Amino acid sequence: MAIRAVLGSYLKGLQVTIVELAQVVKPKRLGGGAATVQYPHEKEAPPIRARGVIALREENCTVCMLCVRSCPDWCIYIEGHKELAPPRRAGGAPRKVNALDRFDIDFALCMYCGICVEVCPFDALFWSPEYEYSEPRIADLLHDVDRLGEWMETVPEAPALEVGADKKGKK
Amino acid sequence: MTDIADRHKLSYIAAQAADARLNVELETEGMTLNIGPQHPATHGTLRIIVRLDGEQVVWAEPSAGYMHRGYEKLTEVRTYPQVTTLVNRIDWLGSFANEVPFILAAEKLMGVEAPPRAQWIRTILFELSRIANVSLFLGDLGAQLGAVTPVFYAFRDREYVLNLIELVTGGRFHPNFDRIGGLFDDLPAGWIDETRHVMKRLRNFCDEIEDILINNVVFQKRTRGVGVIPREVALQYGLSGPNLRASGVDWDLRRDQQLPLAYDKVDFKVWTHPDGDSFARCWVRLQETREATKIVDQLIDGLPSGPIMAKVPRIIKVPAGEAWVSTENPLGEMGYYVVSKGDLGPFRVKIRSASFNNISIVPWVLRGVYIPDIVSILASLYFILGDIDR
Amino acid sequence: MSLLAVSIPYWGQSLLRVLGGTVAILLPAGTIVYLFLFKMMSFMQSRLGPMDAGPYGSLQLVAEVGKWMQKEDLAPNGADKRIFRMAPLVVLVSTFLLVVVVPFGPDAYFTNFDGGVFYMLAVSSVSTLGILVAGWSSANKYSLLGGLRAAGQLIAYELPMVLAVVGVVIQAGTMNLQQIVWRQNSDHAAMFGWTGLGNPYLFTQIIGFVVFMIAVQAELTQVPFDMPIAESELVSGYMTEYSGFRFLIFFIAEFATVGVFTMIASVLFLGGWGVPFAWFGWKTTGPGLFDGVANWMNIAGPIILFVKMTVLSFLAMWVRFSYPRLREDQLQRFAWKVLIPVSLLNIMATAILKVVF
Numbered sequence: 031m032a033i034r035a036v037l038g039s040y041l042k043g044l045q046v047t048i049v050e051l052a053q054v055v056k057p058k059r060l061g062g063g064a065a066t067v068q069y070p071h072e073k074e075a076p077p078i079r080a081r082g083v084i085a086l087r088e089e090n091c092t093v094c095m096l097c098v099r100s101c102p103d104w105c106i107y108i109e110g111h112k113e114l115a116p117p118r119r120a121g122g123a124p125r126k127v128n129a130l131d132r133f134d135i136d137f138a139l140c141m142y143c144g145i146c147v148e149v150c151p152f153d154a155l156f157w158s159p160e161y162e163y164s165e166p167r168i169a170d171l172l173h174d175v176d177r178l179g180e181w182m183e184t185v186p187e188a189p190a191l192e193v194g195a196d197k198k199g200k201k
Numbered sequence: 202m203t204d205i206a207d208r209h210k211l212s213y214i215a216a217q218a219a220d221a222r223l224n225v226e227l228e229t230e231g232m233t234l235n236i237g238p239q240h241p242a243t244h245g246t247l248r249i250i251v252r253l254d255g256e257q258v259v260w261a262e263p264s265a266g267y268m269h270r271g272y273e274k275l276t277e278v279r280t281y282p283q284v285t286t287l288v289n290r291i292d293w294l295g296s297f298a299n300e301v302p303f304i305l306a307a308e309k310l311m312g313v314e315a316p317p318r319a320q321w322i323r324t325i326l327f328e329l330s331r332i333a334n335v336s337l338f339l340g341d342l343g344a345q346l347g348a349v350t351p352v353f354y355a356f357r358d359r360e361y362v363l364n365l366i367e368l369v370t371g372g373r374f375h376p377n378f379d380r381i382g383g384l385f386d387d388l389p390a391g392w393i394d395e396t397r398h399v400m401k402r403l404r405n406f407c408d409e410i411e412d413i414l415i416n417n418v419v420f421q422k423r424t425r426g427v428g429v430i431p432r433e434v435a436l437q438y439g440l441s442g443p444n445l446r447a448s449g450v451d452w453d454l455r456r457d458q459q460l461p462l463a464y465d466k467v468d469f470k471v472w473t474h475p476d477g478d479s480f481a482r483c484w485v486r487l488q489e490t491r492e493a494t495k496i497v498d499q500l501i502d503g504l505p506s507g508p509i510m511a512k513v514p515r516i517i518k519v520p521a522g523e524a525w526v527s528t529e530n531p532l533g534e535m536g537y538y539v540v541s542k543g544d545l546g547p548f549r550v551k552i553r554s555a556s557f558n559n560i561s562i563v564p565w566v567l568r569g570v571y572i573p574d575i576v577s578i579l580a581s582l583y584f585i586l587g588d589i590d591r
Numbered sequence: 592m593s594l595l596a597v598s599i600p601y602w603g604q605s606l607l608r609v610l611g612g613t614v615a616i617l618l619p620a621g622t623i624v625y626l627f628l629f630k631m632m633s634f635m636q637s638r639l640g641p642m643d644a645g646p647y648g649s650l651q652l653v654a655e656v657g658k659w660m661q662k663e664d665l666a667p668n669g670a671d672k673r674i675f676r677m678a679p680l681v682v683l684v685s686t687f688l689l690v691v692v693v694p695f696g697p698d699a700y701f702t703n704f705d706g707g708v709f710y711m712l713a714v715s716s717v718s719t720l721g722i723l724v725a726g727w728s729s730a731n732k733y734s735l736l737g738g739l740r741a742a743g744q745l746i747a748y749e750l751p752m753v754l755a756v757v758g759v760v761i762q763a764g765t766m767n768l769q770q771i772v773w774r775q776n777s778d779h780a781a782m783f784g785w786t787g788l789g790n791p792y793l794f795t796q797i798i799g800f801v802v803f804m805i806a807v808q809a810e811l812t813q814v815p816f817d818m819p820i821a822e823s824e825l826v827s828g829y830m831t832e833y834s835g836f837r838f839l840i841f842f843i844a845e846f847a848t849v850g851v852f853t854m855i856a857s858v859l860f861l862g863g864w865g866v867p868f869a870w871f872g873w874k875t876t877g878p879g880l881f882d883g884v885a886n887w888m889n890i891a892g893p894i895i896l897f898v899k900m901t902v903l904s905f906l907a908m909w910v911r912f913s914y915p916r917l918r919e920d921q922l923q924r925f926a927w928k929v930l931i932p933v934s935l936l937n938i939m940a941t942a943i944l945k946v947v948f
Contacts, residue, residue, distance in 0.1 A: 039418045040914070046413040047350055047635040047913045054634040065357040065637040077364070079371035079389070102283035143286035143377045148385065157371060189389040193506070234732050256736065256919070347814050347916030353636035413913065419815050420915050572736065573818070573918045 078189045080159035081142045083173075084135055085181035090154035093128035097146035097155060105139035106146060107132065135178060137163075138171040158184040231259060236575065238267045244341070244579075245586025249563065251575070258575065261567035263560050268590040276550040281307055281381060281517055284547065289375040291554060292588045295334030295531040297326045297366070300379040303550070305460060306526040306539040307381050310519045314461050318507040319383035324463040325396075325500045326366065326378065327528075328493045332403060333362045334531035335490045338583050339410045342483055345580035346423055351414050358406040361399040368392055381517055383510035393501045400494040407491050415487060424479035428566050428578035431477055438565065439558040442533030443489060444582060446473045447481035454529035462528075467499040479581035486583070518545055532556050532588055552591055556584030608701055615690050619850025619900060620843050621652055626901070627908040628846070635912050659842075662835030669730035670832065678728060679833065679840035681721030686844050688714040689851045694769045696864050696892030697881030707768040708760055711855060712753050715810065718848065719745040722812075722819065725841075726829035737828025740919050741819035745810060747926040752806035754934035758799040758941045759792050759859045768858055773880045776865035778873065789867030793860045795944075798937040800860045802930055807852045808907055809922065811845065815914045816922050849904055857899035864892035 056062025067074050076082065093110035109132040114124040147155045158181050165171055173181075237248035246267035252260040272291065276284045288303050289296040301323060308314065315323070340355020363373040369388055370376035378385050414420050430440070435448040445452050453471040455464045472488040474481035521543040527536025533555025540549040559582055567575055599607070629651060633640030641648035666672050692707045694700040704710070719742065726738015763771045776789045793800055809816035812828075820828040830841050857863060865888075868874070873883040881888075917925065 036418045039416050042412045043414075043417050043913045044909060046409055047909065050350075050354075050637055051631065051634045054637060054639075064634070064639045065353075065360075066639060068639065068642060077368045077371075077389075079369070079386075080367055081371040100280070100282065102279060102286050141286060142372065142375070143283075144371065144385075145282050145286060145377075148282075192388040192390055192392055232732060256739075343915060347817060348914055349632070349814075350636050350912055353638060357637050414915070417914060419917055422921055423915060423918060571918060571920070573916075 076159040076161065078159065078186045079157070080161075081144060081157050082159040082161040083137070083157075083163060083181050083184075084140070084147060084178065085156045085158045085185050086133060086135075086175065086178035087154050087156065087182055088130060088133070088175060088179055090152045091130050091133065092152055093130055094151065096149050096151065100145045100149045102143060102145065103139045103141055105136040107134040107136070130175070133175045133178065134172050136172045138168050156182065156185040158182075159186065160184045241345075244584060247560070247584075247586055247589065249567075249575070249579075251567065253572070256571050258567050258570055258572070261564050261575075263563045265557070265560070265589045268586045270587075270591065272552060272591040273550055276547055278546070280546040281519065284550065285379060286375070286377045288552075289377055290587060291552065291591055292334070292530065292532055292535070292556075292585050293374060294337055294585060295330035296374055297330040297370075297376045297378065298334075298528070298530045299535065300377070301327055301462070302526045302528045302530075302535055303537045303539070304379040304381055305462075305528070306524040306537045307519050307541075307547075308461070309524040309526060310522045310539065310541050311381065311513070311517075312520075313382050313511050313513055315383040315511055316508050317463075317505045318387075319509050319511075320461050321463045321466075321500055321504050322384055322388065322509070323379065325497055325504075326369070326376070327462065328497050328500070329362055329366055331531040332490055332493045332497075333359055333366070335486050335493075336362070336403065336406065338486055339407075339414070339483075339490070342580050343414050343420075345576050346420060348414060348417075348420075351410055354406060354409055354413075358403055361402055365392070365396055365399055368395070380510065381519075382513035383508070387509045393504070396497060396501055400498055403494050404491060407487060407494075411487065415484060421480060423573070423577050424483060424581065425476075427479045427574050428570065428581065429476065429478045430562060430566055434562070434565065435477070438562040440533070440562060441555050441558065442529065442531070443485045444482055444533065444559055446471065447485045448477035449473055449475045454527060454534060458528075460526070460528065463500060466503065467496050469496050479577050482581040482583070516545070518543060519547070527553065530555055532583065532585060533559055535588075554588040554591055556586075556588035557591075560584050560589060611699075612687060612690060612701065615693070615695070616686060616847045616851070617843070619854070619897070619904075620847035622897075622901065623846045623849055623904050623908070624842075625649065625652055627904065631905070631908060632912050656839065659839035660836055664835050664837070665832075667730045667832050671728040671730070674724055674728040675832075676837070678721050678725035679837045679844065681724065682718045683840050683844040683847075685714060685717035685721065686847045686851055688717065689848070689855070692768055693851065693854050693858060693896075694772055694864060695896055696889040697884045699864075699889045699892060700769065703767065703769050705765070705767045708756055708766040708771075708859075711768075712749070712756065715752075715852075716745070716749055718844070722829050725833070726819075729829070729832040731832050734829050734831045737819045737831070741812065741829060744812070744816060744818060744919060744922060747923050748806045748809035748816070748930075751802050751926060751930035751934050752810065754931065754938060755796075755799040755803040755806060756859060758796050758934070758937045761938065761941045761945055762792060762795060768855075768863070770880065772858060772863035772865050773875070775862040776867050777875050777880070778868045779875065789862055789865075789869070791860065791862045796860060796937070796941070798933060799941075800856070802934045802937070803856055803860070804903070804907065805930060806926075807856065808910065809926070811849055811852065811907075813849075813907065813911045815910070815916050817916050818919045818922065849907060850900055853900045853903040853907065854896060856903055857896060861899050861903075863899075864888070864896040866895065 053062055054064045093108060095108060098104070098106045098108050108130070110128045110130050112126050113129050115127045117124055144157065147157055160181060232253045234251050234253055235248060236251060238246040248264040248267060250262050250264060251258045272287065275287060279287065285300050285303065288299045291299045336355050336359045340352040343349070343351030366376055367373045369392060370378040370385070430444070430448050432448050432450055435445050435450060440448070441452070451471060451473050455462075455469075456471060459465070469492050472485050472492065474485050519541045521541055523538065523540045525536060525538045527534050534553070535555050536553040538551040538553070539547050542548040562582075563579075566578055570578065625648075629640045629648060641651040644651040644654045666675050689711060691701045692704075692711050694703065722741040722745065723738050726734045726736075726741065729735070759771065760766055763774045765771060765774070775791050782788060782790050782794065812819045820830065830838060833841060868884070871885065873885070875881075875883055
């Protein structure tokens with residue numbers, strides 16, 4: 031009967047919510063609990079590949095400027111100068127190398143796209159899943175060389191790949 | 202009074218005069234109401250100007266553009282990888298789906314085809330973004346109509362899909378994972394089992410939404426017979442996606458086109474509904490979500506092994522030419538017309554976004570409905586502002 | 592008050608009544624807001640609700656009240672300021688007027704007059720005026736729409752409420768709320784001769800109870816009847832332009848009215864503050880109805896009424912969080928075409944059965 035269908039649908043709606051209520055009230059050891067995580071007190075761990083912050087390995091950077099050119103937002107600022115390094119073997123000519131003066135990434139502009147990490151030919155940039163670096167002043171979101179170097183400690187190992195993948199994963 | 206106050210006063214008087222002319226026989230004043238740009242019912246900054254007679258709409262016009270970010274102009278001065286990043290943000294809920302037609306168009310111009318494993322994983326991520334997009338729709342549907350609980354169920358279960366995408370790509374909302382010639386990286390270990398588990402959860406979620414919302418009599422009273430779009434009108438206005446299928450048109454680009462994606466390797470059903478009302482649109486989307494979970498299950502079962510990237514040069518210069526590729530995105534048909542002059546970046550990209558055409562029907566469908574029905578119709582048409590305004 | 596051995600002067604009694612009235616309004620409002628709105632709604636939505644203010648968020652109410660009170664007192668530019676400021680008070684006053692007739696114990700009541708039910712039904716429509724006036728004076732088209740919808744809806748749902756209560760009045764034979772409590776709980780109250788449970792009108796007036804609860808849900812503009820507020824269309828309906836202390840008054844009035852209406856429902860249908868006399872062996876002798884009742888019922892009575900109110904408002908809130916909302920023409924149709932005929936049938940059946948038995 032139509033009335034039975036109507037009442038049935040109303041009761042079903044009530045049932046869904048009360049079942050959810052019972053699920054949340056159940057203690058954690060029985061599998062209950064809410065779906066949310068109370069943030070400052072408990073934190074979820076982001077996956078390995080999560081794009082949290084960019085870390086810089088300064089010794090690998092050769093100031094090739096590829097990352098600067100490929101950033102869609104132009105948020106990387108690099109300054110370098112050429113200097114003379116001692117020759118590789120005695121009696122040779124001194125080599126011209128690039129030295130890094132300034133490497134800033136402005137995380138207020140960064141789109142977290144990963145193009146800079148991808149194009150770097152010398153593996154100087156890495157992704158790290160750290161995300162808790164918010165600042166009260168927007169100017170503090172410009173991370174300089176030292177700060178970017180500090181993030182290197184938080185860069186995880188690349189995860190193993192699935193069955194059927196051809197080559198080992200990147201970084 | 203300042204100039205601005207004078208101008209406002211004059212335009213207000215003019216609007217009132219227009220209303221008065223409208224209702225001069227009845228000697229009542231119509232009311233011009235602005236729905237938006239800030240409003241809970243429009244999914245973003247859409248402004249709909251309606252003229253009301255009591256609570257009935259006499260005339261409606263959408264005024265889009267409050268979120269215009271100049272995508273097509275931006276793409277003129279960006280390289281292909283940069284455009285891929287930007288394009289993620291057009292339909293931000295199902296963002297992988299925005300990259301795919303653009304990359305396919307660029308691959309078409311270059312004459313490169315991605316290896317099979319890359320094509321399959323592309324399809325899996327495409328369907329995952331469809332699930333993420335439409336499951337938010339199902340929750341939001343309840344919120345627009347007053348049911349406060351389904352939204353939270355939707356967000357809770359959508360988190361699983363976003364976590365899956367994050368495990369692979371590193372980004373929840375903006376994956377930026379597609380590259381010309383394949384994908385950036387392969388799947389991490391354990392992802393396939395995780396995906397199976399998540400698809401089961403999503404099917405449970407669809408059942409839950411069906412119980413609490415779709416089968417609910419109040420919901421059906423609000424949506425059945427409301428905002429009926431007949432077949433011919435839908436075709437004339439260029440609707441696409443679930444909106445078109447809910448009006449009875451059997452149109453699905455996944456099945457009908459031969460794109461280098463893995464759709465021809467799986468079976469799936471294309472759901473249509475003859476009614477064309479709001480309920481039909483909601484119902485079709487629910488069934489499509491279920492179908493998408495089944496497609497993902499089939500795809501991960503049959504995933505071929507192999508390389509993830511074709512042989513492409515490191516610095517990509519796409520040869521000159523023009524290409525048009527459109528795919529069945531979660532919101533409808535999204536297409537890119539890429540004009541290349543052989544550079545590092547495209548010369549011109551025209552983005553055909555689904556929601557822009559979907560809301561062109563708003564003036565037609567909103568005539569004669571009540572205000573609460575406006576909300577129910579807009580909710581069932583389901584547009585994303587980034588998609589309308591680009 | 593026979594409970595206390597000392598006799599309290601008149602001004603003391605008035606002060607106690609004022610305090611009691613404030614507690615009778617704020618305590619149900621606070622309980623309903625914290626228990627159901629913050630916690631139950633959150634649990635149903637698979638989240639925990641406010642947890643930071645006080646243990647398990649118990650002081651969130653204090654935080655909310657403090658927040659609302661320190662906000663700026665805004666009024667829109669084109670608003671009719673005097674009426675704009677008065678409107679929330681009208682709504683709150685109707686709640687206070689309603690709680691005056693609710694009996695809390697054998698001697699704990701504010702007033703006890705014979706037209707209790709009639710007065711209650713009459714006074715519950717004062718809030719309609721406040722809502723209408725709030726919608727009009729806000730100088731905001733959305734608020735106006737909310738106010739107009741409220742006018743139609745609240746007036747339409749007065750009728751099923753009245754008719755549902757008429758069934759109770761016929762069965763009880765009186766409009767005095769204390770006597771209705773007595774009739775449900777006294778030693779003469781029996782269901783088919785068994786005095787074990789008293790005679791709560793819930794069983795005989797089940798149709799009236801359901802109609803009354805639906806009408807109350809609509810009178811309080813709760814989902815599924817919350818067209819006047821309609822958060823996704825009208826932002827907040829008639830309350831859109833209110834902020835700060837005035838919004839707090841609307842908020843308290845809304846939840847206090849939930850509390851008061853469910854208190855009245857428990858008085859009419861569940862036996863109010865009383866427990867069946869048969870449980871304690873009290874007898875009704877003499878002219879005073881409750882002379883045989885122990886004096887500690889004056890303390891236990893409010894607590895029992897509070898528990899019954901919590902149960903009924905749990906039902907109302909459960910429905911609120913589970914369903915979408917009806918369109919206003921649909922809810923009008925529901926009121927006029929379904930609820931009123933059903934309640935009229937209920938009255939006829941009650942009247943017939945009262946004569947027969």
